[in-house]
Amino acid sequence: MRTRTVFLAVASAVALCFTIPATASAAEGEFTYRYYDEDEEIQVGTLVDPPSGECIEIPEIADWDVDAFRPRNDTDSTAVVFLDDDCSSDSYYSLRPHGGRGSDRLLLRSVIFS
Structure with missing residues (x-):
C-alpha cells in the first residue's frame, strides 16, 4: 500500500511539472x-x-536588400548581431549589455540575445 502511495505522489509531481508553463525569459531594455x-x-x-x-x-528590413547599422544594446543581456537573416553566418559581433554599441560600419540583419 505504501509503495503505491509513494509512486502516485511521485507520478503526480512529475505530471505537475509538465503542466506548468515555462516562463519565457527576455532581455529587459531596448536594442536600437x-x-x-x-x-x-x-x-x-x-x-x-x-x-x-x-x-x-530586423523587421524593418526583412523584405529589402539593405542592412541595418549602428546597433546599440541597452538591454541587460549580451546581444550578438549577424550579417544574415537567420543568425547563422560566420560574420557576427557581440555587444555587451547596458550600452554596448557598434559604429555605422557594423552591419546587421539579425540578432540574438543571451
Missing part, C-alpha cells in the same frame, strides 16, 4: 539600430524587451 527607408532617409528601429535565445530578424 539605424536603417535607410525607401526614401533613403535614416530611421531608428527599436526592439523592446526582446526574447532571449531566439533569432530575431
Whole structure:
C-alpha cells in the first residue's frame, strides 16, 4: 500500500511539472539600430524587451536588400548581431549589455540575445 502511495505522489509531481508553463525569459531594455527607408532617409528601429535565445530578424528590413547599422544594446543581456537573416553566418559581433554599441560600419540583419 505504501509503495503505491509513494509512486502516485511521485507520478503526480512529475505530471505537475509538465503542466506548468515555462516562463519565457527576455532581455529587459531596448536594442536600437539605424536603417535607410525607401526614401533613403535614416530611421531608428527599436526592439523592446526582446526574447532571449531566439533569432530575431530586423523587421524593418526583412523584405529589402539593405542592412541595418549602428546597433546599440541597452538591454541587460549580451546581444550578438549577424550579417544574415537567420543568425547563422560566420560574420557576427557581440555587444555587451547596458550600452554596448557598434559604429555605422557594423552591419546587421539579425540578432540574438543571451
